[in-house]
Amino acid sequence: MRQGLAALLPDLRGFARFLTRDPAAADDLVQDTIVRALAAQAQFMPGTSLxxxxxxxxxxxxxxxxxxxxxxxxIVGDMENAARENGGENGGAPMTDQMLDLHDMLWQLPDEYRVALILVGAQELTYEEAAQICDAPLGTMKARVSRARSKLAALAGAALPDDEKYNKINEI
Known part of the structure; x- marks a missing residue:
């Protein structure tokens, strides 16, 4: 398997450059492909085309x-539009400030909650996939995501004026 992978690297890189049209992105794609192939090598059917x-x-x-x-x-476009709509008239924080605030709030969450929220929310994995990655039961993963959202909402509410709390909590 490894010899076959090594022999096909130039072909993989050529196909990746065709897809990405960027040499650096092509190298990243080839690396991701090799990592995925090695992880799934048991699924390769001998006698088929590697x-x-x-x-x-x-x-x-x-x-x-x-x-x-x-x-x-x-998502970033939606956030920028919301910031323009709210920030121009109401003196709201610029988009970069809001992103930094979210970043800071995420890092205030316990590790398990933050990882669960990122996997399910940002990476759009299913609860089952996230549970498998975290080596946790499905119910535990659902609880972590729920608790992470609640804690984030509380953190966002504490950082906002009263009239903005309701809107921000519902966005999370």
Whole structure:
């Protein structure tokens, strides 16, 4: 398997450069592909095309990255629009201040809560996938996400004037 991977690196890099149109992003994609392939090597069926299997992994990783990137842009765009709408007239905090506040609040959460919230909320994993990653029961993962959201809402509420608390808590 490892010899086959090494022999196919130039082909993987070429396909990745075609997909990404960026040499640095292509290298990252090839690395991600190799990591995924090694993790899933038990799923490879001997006698089938290793190259096709790797290209499928690479293509899927690329599409996953594109979906994640599009979702991140959508979220940031929504936040920027909300900041423009609220910040211009009401003297609200600029977008960067709000992002820094969120960052600070996230780091005030216990590690288990923060990881659970990031996996389910930001990375859009299912509760089952997040539970598997954290090696925790499904119910525990759901409770961690719920508690993380509640604690974040409380932290956001404490940092906001009374008239903004209700809106921010509902956004979380």
């Amino acid at each position: 190259k096709a299997w790797l290209f499928t992994i690479e293509r899927n990783a690329f599409h996953e990255h594109c979906r994640r990137h599009a979702r991140e842009k959508e």
